[in-house]
Amino acid sequence: MNPNTIVVPCRSPAEVAETIARARSHRIHLVPRSGGHCFAGRSTTDGIVLDVGPMRSVSCAGDVATVGAGTLLGDLYDALDDRAIAAGCGPTVGIAGLTLGGGLGVLGRRHGLTCDSLLSAEVVLADGRVVRCDEERESELFWALRGAGGGNFGVVTSLTFRTVAAPELTVFHLRWPVHRAAEVISAWIEAAPDAPDALAASLLVTPTGALVLGAAIATETETAAMLAPLSGLAPTSAVFRHLPFREAKRYLAQRPTEPGISLSKSEFFAEDLPQETITALVANLEQDRRESEARELDFTALGGAYARVPRAATAFAHRDARFLVKHGVTTRSGLDHARTWLTRSWEIPRPWGTGGVYPNFPDPDLRDWARAYHGDNYERLVAVKDAYDPSGFFRFHQSVPATRPV
Ligand SMILES: Cc1cc2nc3c(=O)[nH]c(=O)nc-3n(C[C@H](O)[C@H](O)[C@H](O)COP(=O)(O)OP(=O)(O)OC[C@H]3O[C@@H](n4cnc5c(N)ncnc54)[C@H](O)[C@@H]3O)c2cc1C
Structure with missing residues (x-):
């Protein structure tokens, strides 16, 4: 303090x-x-x-x-x-x-x-x-x-x-090894932002693998059907559990936290990413990596009801975005090293971004923060x-x- x-x-x-x-x-x-x-x-x-x-x-x-x-x-x-x-x-x-x-x-x-x-x-x-x-x-x-x-x-x-x-939810985890990460990212970008409103599927990519996780307001069978574009990529494991709302929320909150200092940068995207950009993002996860760093790409799907609220109805300026990418790193040593990786990762897909940044993921290094947060x-x-x-x-x-x- x-x-x-x-x-x-x-x-x-x-x-x-x-x-x-x-x-x-x-x-x-x-x-x-x-x-x-x-x-x-x-x-x-x-x-x-x-x-x-x-x-x-x-x-x-x-x-x-x-x-x-x-x-x-x-x-x-x-x-x-x-x-x-x-x-x-x-x-x-x-x-x-x-x-x-x-x-x-x-x-x-x-x-x-x-x-x-x-x-x-x-x-x-x-x-x-x-x-x-x-x-x-x-x-x-x-x-x-x-x-x-x-x-x-x-x-x-x-x-x-x-x-x-409060609806009952089916929570899910689908995993792939990291050498499949680029194709999982492509498939996720194509499917998750346009999926039925009932499905909220996020994607986490780390140096060790890709994980699609989230919940659906649906039965296990219906959820599996909505996730077919991703489960068709033969995950190494797939878990589905139908739970009461509160238990599902607790289950989803159980994410391991890494010790150290965490930094993040993010941006919204309205269009797909080219394959070479996705490949570069994944390759960068390993670039100059130290054991003391935990690196992560976190993709969140928008669309659905997020996009149906008229743009002028609230001050939230990112209704047109299809998805959000948060680049995160937690380090136990070498803040500058972690920051260098983070900035490089954030810059790789930037040419295809909206320039918008989620106000709840504030980034003190943004130059044009007023436009980034508020458009x-x-x-x-x-x-x-x-x-x-x-x-x-x-x-x-x-x-x-x-x-x-x-
Ligand atoms: C573990 C974790 C999980 C998260 N999960 C999600 C998620 O699922 N979805 C999502 O959208 N975001 C998520 N976030 C991001 C989260 O939305 C932001 O970090 C948010 O700003 C946190 O709000 P807070 O009240 O906890 O923080 P605070 O630091 O207390 O507040 C955040 C900002 O709001 C201001 N503020 C706080 N209270 C008031 C008030 N009463 N009146 C006016 N201004 C106020 C503060 O001054 C500060 O600028 C997550 C963050 C963490 C750490």
Whole structure:
């Protein structure tokens, strides 16, 4: 923990407003923190970390759930019981941070981003006002929070979502040795983003092999049929398990974590990748590799309901993308060496990328971060910033700046 950091846990919007007022009067930098997982460390600072963790609550009425901003995904899924929200798998990820940047998950190709299920939010603004925003009230703020809201416009204290009946899921793993990785990537790119909405199949490629994993809102037989373009490539093992929703989420969250420092870079793609690019990506996994480094290419399919929400409906600027590629490395030594590999891997497919980067996978090295995260929405976001935080109190690296001077 940075010795200059003061963590202030807040239990209510009033405590949030009080903490903001204190920070303002002492001119101390403040950032909100929910689950604390920001890849770029934006929920930490030399000043005040406003921790919404104590606002951990879930209440349901019919198909609507109101969730305190400090709630973590694992607790949220447990509390929802037979209902669900389309969201990610990491049980310790904060629902606030995830939703405010978009929110990809196994129900997403059927139900959209997590922020697409958001009905309203309670926000404490920089001037201490507590506002509730939705499609009718403070609608521009509501628009901005859905895809560009992480730390930029105010502190969200509560989120209200439309829920869906929690479906049973078939979870699956299909494995191939690494010498088959290039053909698996080609087949995955062709099949996964255009698969039926019920299927969420991700692809992980490491120096040791390729793994297609995910879940489908379907029986084992139906899932196997949807995965035929991939299972036709004769995986060395294929596992299918039909599970209740909560168990399926727990199963999917069980991913081994490597010790060390993790770095990542990512980009969205709207078109296929040429075969030589795929071959180069796979070859680069082994290039100058050290035993102390764990390298990974992580492909996520979009399409489905993600793409059916009109582009202008929310601030999430990547509706046209078919898939997302995250390049990741975890190192126990030699940060520069790991960074060199990461940058080289990220650059290989870039000529075919949209230039867009997922706001929930922030990358402090991006040059044109405003376009990368927000695309054509950037100007509208600046107008929202001007209206709700004209002094730019919520300032930090790569945030949306107010156009007026502080
Ligand atoms: C293990 C793991 C699994 C993941 N799985 C997925 C996944 O399945 N799908 C997916 O889309 N992403 C996933 N992610 C990425 C995740 O969406 C982002 O890391 C997200 O920003 C984490 O939110 P947080 O609340 O945990 O983090 P934090 O660091 O607390 O917050 C992230 C950002 O939001 C801001 N913020 C936090 N709380 C508030 C608030 N109350 N009001 C305003 N701003 C706030 C912070 O200042 C920061 O800028 C995963 C990350 C990890 C580490």
